[in-house]
Amino acid sequence: MCSTAKQNSGLWKCPEVTSDAQLRLYNSFTKKKELFVPINGNEVRWYTCGPTVYDTSHMGHARTYISFDIVRRVISDYFGYDVLYCMNVTDIDDKIIKRARERYLLKKYMEDSSIPINKVVEDCQQALTHVKEIRSRENDKDKQTMYDKQISSVENALQNLHLSSDDEMKRKKLFDDCRDNLATYLDFNHSHTTNPLENEVFLDLARHYESEFHSDMSSLNILPAHVLTRVSEYVPEIVKFIEKIISNGYAYESNSSVYFDTIKFHKQHSYAKLEPDRMGDIAALSEGEGALTTSENTTKEKKNDCDFVLWKKSKTGEPVWQSPWGLGRPGWHIECSVMASAVLGPQFDIHTGGIDLKFPHHDNEIAQSEAYFDSDSWVNYFLHSGHLTIAGCKMSKSLKNFVTIQQALEKYSSRQIRLLFLLHSWSSTLDYSDHGMEKALTYEKMLTEFFLNIKTHLRSLKQLNHSSAYTKFEEHDLTLNERFSTIKKQIHIALCDSIDTPTVMENIRQLISAANIYMNSTNITINRLLLRNIAAYITRLINIFGLNSTSSTDDIGFTRSGEQQASAVNVEDIAMPYVEQFAKFRDAVRTEAITIKNKEILTLCDHVRNEILPELGVRLEDRAGSAATIKFCDPEVLKREREQALLVEKSKQEEKERRKLEQQAAKDEKERKKLEQQKAKDEKEAKKTAAKEKKNPDTKEPSQSATNDAVTGATANGDS
Secondary structure (H helix, E strand, O other): OOOOOHHOOOOOOOOOOOOOOOOOEEEEOEEEEEEEEEEEEEEEEEEOOEEEEEOOOOOOOOOOHHHHHHHHHHHHOOOEEEEEEEEEEEEOOHHHHHHHHHHHHHHHHOOOOOOHHHHHHHHHHHHHHHHHHHHHHOOOOOOOOHHHHHHHHHHHHOOHHHOOHHHHHHHHHHHHHHHHHHHHHHHHHHHOOOOOOHHHHHHHHHHHHHHHHHHHHHHHOOOOOOOEEHHHHHHHHHHHHHHHHHHHHHHOOOEEEEEEEEEEEHHHHOOOOOOHHHHHOOHHHHHHHOOOHHHHHHHOOOOOOOOEEEEEEEEOOOOOOOOOOOEEEEHHHHHHHHHHHHHHOEEEEEEEHHHHHHHHHHHHHHHHHHHOOOOOEEEEEEEEEEEEEEEEEEEOOOOOOEHHHHHHHHHHHHHHHHHHHHOOOOOOOEEOOOOHHHHHHHHHHHHHHHHHHHHHHHHHHHHHOOOOOOOOOOOHHHHHHHHHHHHHHHHHHHHHHHOOOOHHHHHHHHHHHHHHHHHHOOOOOOHHHHHHHHHHHHHHHHHHHOOOOOOOOOOOOOOOOOOOOOHOOOOHHHHHHHHHHHHHHHHHHHHHHHHOHHHHHHHHHHHHHHHHHHHOEEEEEEEEEEEEEEEEEOHHHHHHEEEEEEEHHHEEEEEEEEHHHHHHHHHHHHHHHHHHHHHHHHHHHHHHHHHHHHHOHHHOOHHHHHHHHHHHHHHHHOOO
């Protein structure tokens, strides 16, 4: 008799592990993809550097926040991690102070009607001189160009001032053209006074742009942070944090400011972990100290050139907070260290931000935090989004040549912009251009058409009972299903590979191509449930990527935008019977109009199809010899398609006209060259003849009269 163990040994065998696909993230610490292992099981604690709110958000911000919104959604919704996402808002910063002060002083100046026009002219002239001095000290070519434009604008305004009819017109002209220069000059003058400004002057500007930022993020369908921290709300915590760093021996007070001792820290830990080669980059370190900090003053206060400020002694006209070292404000780098640690603790999983913040900001963040906790591991994974270029060129805020988020959204939808980002790696350079957006638009159209075709096939499922909806898997069904299974595996591998969305998008394209070939095949029975499974899978991915604002588990494809979204529940089920009857009626009218050759009725049929129904979210596609296909779409998508089609047609006509002009120009040029060649040939022949006559004067050809006499003589002699 066999033992129980022997009997059971052949009943089940553990399958071999055939895939080791696990999530890996490109870590800036090691500059390679590392296995992602959270500190606390399934929980992920995540901090991202938020905006410095002193101006309108631009596409550089979108590069970072859309990219990490995609990464966050994948980590949370695909891999199933429980994410706590914290973002800061920097509302105390030199840029905010300078911008707020300039605007406040300029506003007061412009509202003071008691200032005579002669004084305004004099101040504008002084402002021009002041900006020219700044320009002479500037080494950055982009900023030089910016100042040159400002100087030219002011000079033109002053030269043409006599053209304005009265003092009020002159005042308006000067304020319009000299605004930037005058604001800079007024701020410079105020810095030499003892007139204080309330903190609210600076915080009001920050609140305005913070509100604008959140609105832009919502328009881009970026998930809000779970926790939002503002620097102005954490000043007491910042002071205590700095005190602890001093007590640990890594910072020192100097002239009422506090500096981080990089040399002493580096002896015990490691400074500049992200960019060790830039450890002595004084220019970058100086820029990180802020626009209102002069290197001449700080150099005297620092022990080492590489030391950076933790607490700044405030000067006249700057916001102030109490501290053990006197009135001042936090340095830029310390702010993130304190807020991240306050919310996420002494060690957390992920820190994200733009690549331009890598050094010195993020390296200084790491150093400060490790100095505070006296540890060597504050954050485990540092992720940096790639650069953004505009049509291949660097985007520079100093030049004001950036594209704001609102400007981009006036031209493209948030979905189209996000598609552009998905077609590029989150960590590589992304070029925002018309050419790049054309690829995104093409991809969106492919998805839209696929979902519409799927829905057309699925409508018949609703007419079947539950049992008859299931059909036998034939060979062609098995082939498509196998392709579907293979692509799902490839997509999983790509998402594990540091969330490689370009590869995912290419695999989705291949899956759609395979499904389209299947749907267009003749002499086969379409398995609609298989198509629904494929469409549902792709819909799940686009939901995870944030291409839909809201959706239910039963939805297929893109959801509607704006107000349409709220009323989109079962809209197709409700409207379809009515639209079908209308489409049949239109088909009958159109067929009769074709038969009797009535162009007016055909034009009306086209108008209903092209203009009326799209506004209601219905697309009719006429097909020769069969009923028109009905597809429900987002009216906004149809509107954009129509506008883009008109633009394409206009572009084609312009291109056709351009080629026509080029052909005519080429023809004219050919004729001109032909005439020139003939002229040159004639001149050459004339020169040859003249040279020949000069060399042999006796062989000169007879004149016409001599020839006539010879002929006459010959006739008289009877030769005729």
